[in-house]
Amino acid sequence: MRLALALLLLLWLSFAGAPARAAEGGIAVVVGKLPGAPTALGRAELLGIYGRKRELWDDRTPIVAINLPASHPLRRDFSLWLFRRTPQDLQSYWNDQYFHGVLPPPVLASEEAVLRFVAATPGAVGYVSLCAVDKRVDVVAVLPASEPAAACPSH
Template identity: 40%
Template sequence: MAAVLLLLFLGALSRPGRAEELWIIAHRSVPVDRIDREELARIFLLKKMRWPDGRPIVPVNREAESRARQLFTRIVLGRSVRALISYWNQMQFRGHMPPVVQESDAAVLGFVAHVPGAIGYVRAREGTRLPPEVRVVGRIPVPDQDTSPRESQSSFFLPEQEGERPSGPARLKAEER
């Protein structure tokens, strides 16, 4: 019986027609309101190391096996996780350390909340609460399996309403998707 209830619950979470989305989140100290794919890729490949105000950028990744990491790597960086690991091996030989890795969306949220200059990504889920120190600076719609990431880049980041700058506990509502 418990297994049936669990399957029903999981099925409700993955309703057809409900688009999957990643949030790009940043510490409130980050001096940008929105970020585009190219800049985000430069940050996570450590080609951009400082925010416009000169403070260091601290990118944070999910673990390689997570769906969020696989989606982010494919859509934003245009690579496979395996290719990215190879890239990081080369970068480490040059003295660059890869981004910090956290094991869950909650851990990414906690890290970003406590580290000024931090930026990361989490899977958007209805009811997700953002700590007051965290705000959303981008939203990435996940393309269908039949759509290549490059085909979907024209609508890569969903626009926020002018002046919208989430602060304090924020909730993703179904009508915001």
């Protein structure tokens, strides 16, 4: 009986908008509200972008991928989801890429800096807490965060 009630409650909550609230602790991959910006990005596309294998959007605009600092919890979650490795584990990859003339994505110090940069820079893509997203950017992917409460401290 309890299981049936729990399932019924979950079903009701799913239609009442609960998944959107539950996802607030996630990671939002964002782009600026500009013509030609993508509307959705999958893991394979993001892997190409953040691995610096894909350099242009479909409309030939240069891609500018932005990272948070390696010590930031969202960067750790993003790297684990995308590369299946921590930012520290990727150091040897980027050292090797450097000798081939490929630099890692630039790092900005805060989520607000990422939002401002992405909103103002054609071709930019970054990631922030889902709860940090505002009208300046469009969300093209939502990823899980390991610690939703840490990602959205005001919730």
